[in-house]
Amino acid sequence: MSQELPKKNNDNKSEEVDLLVFFNLIGNAFGKVYSFFESIAKVIYKLIIAILLHLFKSAKWYAIGLVLSFVLGYVLDKKTEKKYGANMYINTNFNSTRQVYENIRNLSQLAAIDKDSKEIAKQLKISEEDASHIKGFFIEPDIDPNIQMQMYLEYKEGLDSLALTQLTYKAYVDDLSKYNFKSHKIGVLATDKNVYNSLKTNFITFLRKNPYLDSLKQINLVNIKGRIKDISSQIKVLDSLKNSYLAIRIKESDKSVSNTGGNGTNLYMGNAQPNALLVDESKITTLLYELSIEKTELENEFVLNQNIIDVVSDFPRSGYNISEWTDYKKYTFPIAAFILIFITIMMVNLNRFLKKQNQ
Structure with a gap:
């Protein structure tokens, strides 16, 4: 029993050491990440300070350049159509x-x-x-x-x-x-x-x-108009024929025999055979409907082709x-002036720096 206690104590100490190492690694990792972002923040901060110092030292040049370029652009905009x-x-x-x-x-x-x-x-x-x-x-x-x-x-x-x-x-x-x-x-x-x-x-x-x-349009319109006229004549004939059959049906209803189960009107005349179909008026109705649709489409086409260009x-x-x-030059000129002044001042400062390095 006494030998097992030291063994357990050693295991606990080993686990504690492992945990300390693990947490140290995590702490070091967070420290490096923090240092990385801290360095970036410092660079950005220094850059902002440098820009502000530059603008403060050269404020009069920027002010003169921006005002003059805006006035010049405004005047040119007034003269531009x-x-x-x-x-x-x-x-x-x-x-x-x-x-x-x-x-x-x-x-x-x-x-x-x-x-x-x-x-x-x-x-x-x-x-x-x-x-x-x-x-x-x-x-x-x-x-x-x-x-x-x-x-x-x-x-x-x-x-x-x-x-x-x-x-x-x-x-x-x-x-x-x-x-x-x-x-x-x-x-x-x-x-x-x-x-x-x-x-x-x-x-x-x-x-x-x-x-x-123009000639092509006229020929096309004449053809469409002729087709509409032909269809109108067909519709008139078929409509008359349909009305005639309906009149015969009414007058001869007592002599007519229907074998189509209501799908149409079957008319028999004279010495016709009992099963000889004279006419199925539903076919005439269907044909009239199809011709009416075709006529409507042609009338629409006639209207749409009235002009070469609609x-x-x-x-x-x-x-x-x-x-x-x-x-607008009153906007673009100040932007261009700002960039030009910035580049000019940077070039002047660079020239001074290089001269000092050579001395």
């Missing part, structure tokens, strides 16, 4: 997208590069004063992911099974060009917000002008300011 913008959204028909893009490129060249306000006024039938305020034309497709998916599904319908396995939606979208879309956004940059009101009438007329597309959203009466804060 403001930038206004507005957008028009269109839908192109009869593959007129390429023509629209070519016309916009032409106008962009005249406005942004040639600065030929006289030619712009001539083409758009506006005053030269209004044309002189126009600084740019822009166009881009108005892309809707839902429309892209619909185009993809329609394209897949015309492919064989092998091509379907090789085509992916991403590959299809990547291969699309701006000419594949019907909807487009046209933007105009100007220095007068009221110039857009004069563009509302003549601008779209200029874009639509194309003799070939205006979904026209220019507003006045443009809106599109300038960013970076376009």
Whole structure:
């Protein structure tokens, strides 16, 4: 018994030593982490103090530079014309997208590069004063992911099974060009917000002008109109036929025999065989319904194809300011002046330091 007590005491002391070592390791680890963050905090503190000392010593130079640059930028901003913008959204028909893009490129060249306000006024039938305020034309497709998916599904319908396995939606979208879309956004940059009101009438007329597309539109409308007329005649004949059968049914109801279980009206006349079906009026009703739907679709198509280019959203009466804060010199000049003064002072101090080191 006496021999077991010393053994237990030794085990307890060993465990205590292990715990002390473990806690010492943890303490050292926390100490190193604390020292690391402390050193970072000291560096940041010293850096802040150094910057404050630098700004305090050079405050007059910064103040002079910032005030002068702000005044200069403010004066230049007053003399600089403001930038206004507005957008028009269109839908192109009869593959007129390429023509629209070519016309916009032409106008962009005249406005942004040639600065030929006289030619712009001539083409758009506006005053030269209004044309002189126009600084740019822009166009881009108005892309809707839902429309892209619909185009993809329609394209897949015309492919064989092998091509379907090789085509992916991403590959299809990547291969699309701006000419594949019907909807487009046209933007105009100007220095007068009221110039857009004069563009509302003549601008779209200029874009639509194309003799070939005009003739194509007229032929298409004539064909649609003829098809609508034919369908209307068919509907009239079928409706008359249906009414005639209904009249016969009423007058000859006591002589008619129905074997279809209510699915239609079976009429028998003269020496017809007992099971010889003369007409099933439900088929006439179905055909009338289908023709009515087709007529409605053609009427919608007729309306949608009235113009080579449809205006979904026209220019507003006045443009809106599109300038960013970076376009204002009263903001950018002081920032540039501050950076320039800082670099200059740093270079001067570095030069002095190097000279002292050489002495």
